[in-house]
Amino acid sequence: MTTEPGPRELPEADSRTLAVIESVAREVAAAVAAGELPEIALPLRGLGNVRYDARKGYFELGDARKTRALTAGTARVFAQTLRLMAVSRRLVADGDFATKREAYYISKNWGDCRFTDQSESDSVMDDIEALASMHGLSREQLRFYPESHGGAVAGPLTVIDRGAAPGETVEIDCTTLGSGAYSIPHSVEHLSFETDAKFILAIETGGMFQRLNNHRFWRAAKCILVEMSGVPTRATRRFIRRLSEARKLPVYCFTDCDPYGFSNIYRTLKVGSGNAAHINQFFCVPQARFLGVTPRDIVDYDLADATHPLTPADVKRARDALANDPFFRRHRAWVTAIEQLIEMGVRAEQQALAKWGLNYVIEEYLPRKLADRRSFLP
Amino acid sequence: MTTEPGPRELPEADSRTLAVIESVAREVAAAVAAGELPEIALPLRGLGNVRYDARKGYFELGDARKTRALTAGTARVFAQTLRLMAVSRRLVADGDFATKREAYYISKNWGDCRFTDQSESDSVMDDIEALASMHGLSREQLRFYPESHGGAVAGPLTVIDRGAAPGETVEIDCTTLGSGAYSIPHSVEHLSFETDAKFILAIETGGMFQRLNNHRFWRAAKCILVEMSGVPTRATRRFIRRLSEARKLPVYCFTDCDPYGFSNIYRTLKVGSGNAAHINQFFCVPQARFLGVTPRDIVDYDLADATHPLTPADVKRARDALANDPFFRRHRAWVTAIEQLIEMGVRAEQQALAKWGLNYVIEEYLPRKLADRRSFLP
Numbered sequence: 150m151t152t153e154p155g156p157r158e159l160p161e162a163d164s165r166t167l168a169v170i171e172s173v174a175r176e177v178a179a180a181v182a183a184g185e186l187p188e189i190a191l192p193l194r195g196l197g198n199v200r201y202d203a204r205k206g207y208f209e210l211g212d213a214r215k216t217r218a219l220t221a222g223t224a225r226v227f228a229q230t231l232r233l234m235a236v237s238r239r240l241v242a243d244g245d246f247a248t249k250r251e252a253y254y255i256s257k258n259w260g261d262c263r264f265t266d267q268s269e270s271d272s273v274m275d276d277i278e279a280l281a282s283m284h285g286l287s288r289e290q291l292r293f294y295p296e297s298h299g300g301a302v303a304g305p306l307t308v309i310d311r312g313a314a315p316g317e318t319v320e321i322d323c324t325t326l327g328s329g330a331y332s333i334p335h336s337v338e339h340l341s342f343e344t345d346a347k348f349i350l351a352i353e354t355g356g357m358f359q360r361l362n363n364h365r366f367w368r369a370a371k372c373i374l375v376e377m378s379g380v381p382t383r384a385t386r387r388f389i390r391r392l393s394e395a396r397k398l399p400v401y402c403f404t405d406c407d408p409y410g411f412s413n414i415y416r417t418l419k420v421g422s423g424n425a426a427h428i429n430q431f432f433c434v435p436q437a438r439f440l441g442v443t444p445r446d447i448v449d450y451d452l453a454d455a456t457h458p459l460t461p462a463d464v465k466r467a468r469d470a471l472a473n474d475p476f477f478r479r480h481r482a483w484v485t486a487i488e489q490l491i492e493m494g495v496r497a498e499q500q501a502l503a504k505w506g507l508n509y510v511i512e513e514y515l516p517r518k519l520a521d522r523r524s525f526l527p
Numbered sequence: 528m529t530t531e532p533g534p535r536e537l538p539e540a541d542s543r544t545l546a547v548i549e550s551v552a553r554e555v556a557a558a559v560a561a562g563e564l565p566e567i568a569l570p571l572r573g574l575g576n577v578r579y580d581a582r583k584g585y586f587e588l589g590d591a592r593k594t595r596a597l598t599a600g601t602a603r604v605f606a607q608t609l610r611l612m613a614v615s616r617r618l619v620a621d622g623d624f625a626t627k628r629e630a631y632y633i634s635k636n637w638g639d640c641r642f643t644d645q646s647e648s649d650s651v652m653d654d655i656e657a658l659a660s661m662h663g664l665s666r667e668q669l670r671f672y673p674e675s676h677g678g679a680v681a682g683p684l685t686v687i688d689r690g691a692a693p694g695e696t697v698e699i700d701c702t703t704l705g706s707g708a709y710s711i712p713h714s715v716e717h718l719s720f721e722t723d724a725k726f727i728l729a730i731e732t733g734g735m736f737q738r739l740n741n742h743r744f745w746r747a748a749k750c751i752l753v754e755m756s757g758v759p760t761r762a763t764r765r766f767i768r769r770l771s772e773a774r775k776l777p778v779y780c781f782t783d784c785d786p787y788g789f790s791n792i793y794r795t796l797k798v799g800s801g802n803a804a805h806i807n808q809f810f811c812v813p814q815a816r817f818l819g820v821t822p823r824d825i826v827d828y829d830l831a832d833a834t835h836p837l838t839p840a841d842v843k844r845a846r847d848a849l850a851n852d853p854f855f856r857r858h859r860a861w862v863t864a865i866e867q868l869i870e871m872g873v874r875a876e877q878q879a880l881a882k883w884g885l886n887y888v889i890e891e892y893l894p895r896k897l898a899d900r901r902s903f904l905p
Contacts, residue, residue, distance in 0.1 A: 245885060254881035255881050294734070296734045308705070308744060310705025313903075325697055326699055332709065363624070420715070504635040
């Protein structure tokens, strides 16, 4: 890990990552050369430094900063911050990556400034990520990848990826994977897309994804199917965001009708979270709309006898959304829907439509919903 | 769901499934026609009816049976059993499938014999699955699919799947998916395979899979990479089993060095579990061997300072394996390894090798291990 980056031609985004890291390093070196104690300005990551930008549609980090200065008490974490940035620089130069877990283990060779536990390295990495985010760079661009890859994808989409040899590209046609699917990699920054699909359908459960894929629903509806498997991972969210932006595609979200589907899945996909405001600019999908299942669908599709009672945790989550969540609170249609759900006292899964036959969802429900997109919740 | 199966040409396995269902139905109908109370003989699924076949290498169901007779008290469950078998027959005839969850919802249209809760439908489905298993048929062949699909796959493998049109096939070349991968579908019964790989490497974590895939380790080592993401799903296990059997490939398992990696991941992959003995014949991979990480590797690769202390739950799991698990107990090498782990008091993750550099695992560890396959644990 000590040789200089070679003459490899770097993509523009990689050059920007290196520039950010090197500018911090130069400031530290200049302070040291001038006989001063170096310091690094890092964004404050707490909820107190978050603002909601209604125009952009997500929470973003405010301007507050903390300064990590080199003192006797901070020498170790100061060194760790610089070393982890050096790891990032090396990864970018080598075209490699490290998971958060691997980054922690790399430090085991750092002598006295090794991390004793992953919470330490995660915290330093979050600081570096927040710093990079001020320059429009994500953690993935620093080449620190999440442990989890993204969900499955099927439909009229060609993903253009790098091949094994430099400059080589690979094209993956997501209509040609049979009953299988394309598994989204851990980082999607380097992918580009070709498609004639009209929209992206983001689906909560693996079972529903498999049904729509096996019946080639994507062909009939001219759409790209993305399986979220519950709350979408970073990779899934970033994939949907990049694909929808690159090809100007609407995103429709299809989850269970319950507070978890609304708050934890849809809201995370659409507006991100206040706790991790520094990543929302990359991961949230403000253009997403909620197709269903809605509380009104329980009535319209006569699903009452295929519902389950809301649990106390469901009711608490729903009331929290109404009382505290700026996203739901500013959309009258969501407030009405959540109040209706609490009033009905039941939840309905997307599979509940199987009451009317396994492929009712394909033959009736989705075509009817898609014919009236104005009825989607915001 | 009431029309007769059409004249579609059925694969041989599907014809066997229909034959089993129809033979049960005929016996019931004959009893009714003769004025007798019908009954169905179902295998007992409890641990008391399990035997360990050392030659086959897995637990299997014994010969004990329970009889589900039609009485006033059993009328509902008797009807449910027949209706669920009728659903299976329809799914086979239509080339469709249902998840366990969907099968539960289908019953919402059955009037008085609807299931009130999924535990009821799961239990009836387990009975039918056990019955079918006596005829060498899995639940997937009954067309009841699990909710979860399988892990990701990369390497020199062509998966041959059905296309959208009848008789059409699709070939998926798993070397052409870039940094992405092939996502194993929920059921793999209909897949066939072409490969010139020498073995299958089954990997515990997504992070390690991504590393080996991004660096095209599969090319250097001539192997197929399969990501398990912890304990492998039914689809992942069945995929590895079918692929290794069809192409006579050894299976090497690469997990963390901890009791969870040994007992929950490797042992489940290799010999299945006593609690679900009726499925082991389809899902276990008796030919699997344990490549690492082993307790000895912690010493040989000087990983001591990249370990973590065993938790009390780890120690309990390890002691349980030594005291009660017939698989570990009959392999001296495993007993020694587990005793060594307890003695050392620490666990090591597969990412711990990153201590020696991120790609040490590719350049040193795996080549050295693969050069001495006799050292693999059984």
